[in-house]
Structures are given as structure tokens and as C-alpha cells.
Amino acid sequence: MRVVVIGGTGHVGTYLVPRLVEAGHAVVVVSRGGREPYSPHGAWQAVQRVMLDRAAEEAAGTFGQKIRALEPDAVIDMICFTLESAQHLVEALRGQVQHFLHCSTVWVHGYTTTVPVTEDAPRRPIGDYGIKKAAIEAYLHTEARSNGFPETCILPGHIVGPGWVPLNPQGNFNPEVYAKLARGEEVTLPNQGQELLHHVHADDVAQLFMKALANWNAAVGESFHAVSPAALTLRGYAEAVAGWFGQQANLKFLPFAEWEKTVSEKDADATWGHLEHNPNCYSIVKPRRWLDYQPRYSSLQAIYEAVQRLIADGVIL
16 A cells, blocks of 8 residues: 655654554655654665645645645545645545544544543533644544545554653653653642643554554544553653662642742743643543554653653753
């Protein structure tokens, strides 16, 4: 199968593209620049690289047709963030592709009622990102069910992997939190540290894309969570990280209104963005049963691998 991956050099693409090549697919990666994947792999030598500036091409009305001209059997879109962008591409690919896979997010859920959250829970998204992704998901499913467009939405949690800072026990991306826990220094957590975060290793997200691609009948017209088997509390997460370094976590707890005064505005905003989605806890019963999704990493295993890379790179001292 000829598979075009749009935005294929990012977190998930780093693992997905080699999986596609090893499965025998002819792979075309479309990206804006020549950025290399986060981890090297010999499979990239077999990949056709195409440079396209999506924003500029969409403004000119040409992006969809240029993707169609690549003659894909399947398209995996990792970087679609607006309904208009999705509509443009779907119209261009209608009648051309056997399968269209969209990388969405668990944040299409927003406010939730029961946990773990299942894929069929009502959508009540929070914030611009979640609202836009929910609109794309709804549009694609309508196209599948009403017009036969063969789409699937994959909904990752907090993506983790070597080469970038994972979402930390405060719910932001400041690597110093890991360093303080490693040194046994005090780390302050918002509220009682009982909010949940649900990570996933980038390779497990890639695995689910592969499973969906291989199980067309089960996947088309559906959404699937791509997360680890279990979520983490902020407190438990911090305690585990400290334990990796032979420390007992030295934790302090403050109400969020007080806690946010102790960190930068950037970190406070990032944390609030995650806390307002609490509880971040999503079911993987559906992808396990329908697609045989078997995540290789627990949340802590995925984070540990990423933290070790940050130490090796000198990001955490």
C-alpha cells in the first residue's frame, strides 16, 4: 500500500514511519521542512520525502490536490488543526483513498461524567484546541457514515518519548521539576496532587495507527483512544520519579490559586490547561477488543525512558 504521512517527522511519526516501511508499505512523508525524526532509524532511507508548506498551499487552494497527486492508497494526517483544513483535504481525496486516518486528541472530550472515559462519551470540549479537534472528528465521522468516506480518528493522550520533555508531575513541561525530585528538593503540587494525567508512548500511538490501518472494517468511521493502560495521579507520579533517583519525594501542596503564584505564567497556564480536563483517564477497552491494541509501555515506563534521554542530553542536571 502507498501511504502518505502528513507531518511524519514529529513525535509519533518518528516511530510510525519505520513501522510502515517494515510492514512493506511504500511511504511518502510530507513536511514543511527537512527536520529529522527524534530518533534515527535505517527505514527512513526507503522513505520518499516531499516538502510542502501546508498553510501556504491551503491558502492557495492547492494542498489537497498536491496530496492527491502523490497517488496515496492511505493518508495519515498528523497535523490537521482546523475544520476548514480537514474539509479541504477530504474533498480532494474523495474517491482516491482507501483509508484516511486523522490524529486527534483525548481532549475532544473536555468535561466528563464517568471514568474511565469511553470513546462514545458525549463531547463537551474545553478550549480552542479541543473544540477545533472535536469539530474535525464530528465532520469526519459524518463523512464516513453519510458519504462513505473511509476515515478513522486516533485520540492520543499526553505523548511521551525520548527527545522531548514529557508532561511532568505538576502538569507542565518544566524539566526542572524532574531535577528537583532527583535531588530530593521540595516540589510544590497544585491542590492535593490527586488530579490525573494519562500519558502514552509515541510508539504505542504508532502501533494503534498500524492496527487501524490493518483492520479497515473495524476501524472505519470510528474513534479510538491511544493511551497507556492506566493514568497517574500527580502525587503518585512525583513519588515514582523521586524513587528512580533513590529519593523520597519532598512534596508540598497548595490550592491552585496560591500554587500558580509560585511558578512562571507559562507553567501555570500549562498546568491549568491539564487540570481543567481532570480526570484525564481514558478507556482502551475498545481499541483492545476491536483492533488488538496492546500498549508496550505503562505511563511510568514511557516517562522513565524520556527522562533518561533528558539526563543523557544534559537537559536534566
